[in-house]
Amino acid sequence: GAVVSQHPSWVICKSGTSVKIECRSLDFQATTMFWYRQFPKQSLMLMATSNEGSKATYEQGVEKDKFLINHASLTLSTLTVTSAHPEDSSFYICSAAFGGPGTINEQFFGPGTRLTVL
Amino acid sequence: AQTVTQSQPEMSVQEAETVTLSCTYDTSENNYYLFWYKQPPSRQMILVIRQEAYKQQNATENRFSVNFQKAAKSFSLKISDSQLGDTAMYFCAFMKHGGYRTDNDMRFGAGTRLTVKP
Numbered sequence: 001g002a003v004v005s006q007h008p009s010w011v012i013c014k015s016g017t018s019v020k021i022e023c024r025s026l027d028f029q030a031t032t033m034f035w036y037r038q039f040p041k042q043s044l045m046l047m048a049t050s051n052e053g054s055k056a057t058y059e060q061g062v063e064k065d066k067f068l069i070n071h072a073s074l075t076l077s078t079l080t081v082t083s084a085h086p087e088d089s090s091f092y093i094c095s096a097a098f099g100g101p102g103t104i105n106e107q108f109f110g111p112g113t114r115l116t117v118l
Numbered sequence: 119a120q121t122v123t124q125s126q127p128e129m130s131v132q133e134a135e136t137v138t139l140s141c142t143y144d145t146s147e148n149n150y151y152l153f154w155y156k157q158p159p160s161r162q163m164i165l166v167i168r169q170e171a172y173k174q175q176n177a178t179e180n181r182f183s184v185n186f187q188k189a190a191k192s193f194s195l196k197i198s199d200s201q202l203g204d205t206a207m208y209f210c211a212f213m214k215h216g217g218y219r220t221d222n223d224m225r226f227g228a229g230t231r232l233t234v235k236p
Contacts (some may be wrong), residue, residue, distance in 0.1 A: 106153075
């Protein structure tokens with residue numbers, strides 16, 4: 001099956017610093033990537049959708065200047081949490097999908113990144 | 119907007135027994151996909167089963183099967199011969215059908231924590 005990796009798997013940073021999380025599709029070209037956030041014992045909440053070469057589409061309530069998403073190639077998307085604060089501590093999960101119009105029928109999930117902001 | 123409801127926050131079942139997890143959803147779309155994902159303690163999202171709305175036949179994957187009632191917007195998961203390794207969070211998810219679209223994201227229910235007891 002399609003494999004998606006995330007790096008790092010766990011990161012601790014100081015408040016006010018920026019953190020970059022990478023999401024890679026290892027064996028397929030991802031036309032679309034999604035970023036989710038999951039707080040402890042809660043469900044996945046979509047943050048943004050990114051298509052290769054286009055600006056990301058953010059969900060309502062997600063600050064685009066705080067959570068910078070770059071989908072520079074068909075195999076890599078990055079999420080940068082700028083000026084991180086303790087309330088940004090969470091589990092961040094990316095997923096990737098491929099296919100042309102009418103063919104996307106599944107998303108493949110990365111293993112997630114645990115962010116802890118001190 | 120699509121909403122997914124899982125009304126059972128926690129469930130337990132004896133090993134080798136059968137358990138059913140419920141899921142309902144709300145949408146005005148006619149063509150879409152429904153999924154059940156398993157999230158073990160590692161937090162990696164694992165696809166359990168997928169159903170395409172235009173298919174009347176219920177999907178099955180070994181010990182996992184669904185009861186898809188399109189008119190009632192219900193999508194329950196039945197796990198037969200439960201095993202200890204089935205212990206996990208289970209999320210029901212909805213995704214619109216389509217290719218290049220910015221709203222091709224996945225919407226998740228709140229999850230059901232399943233515990234299989236020896």
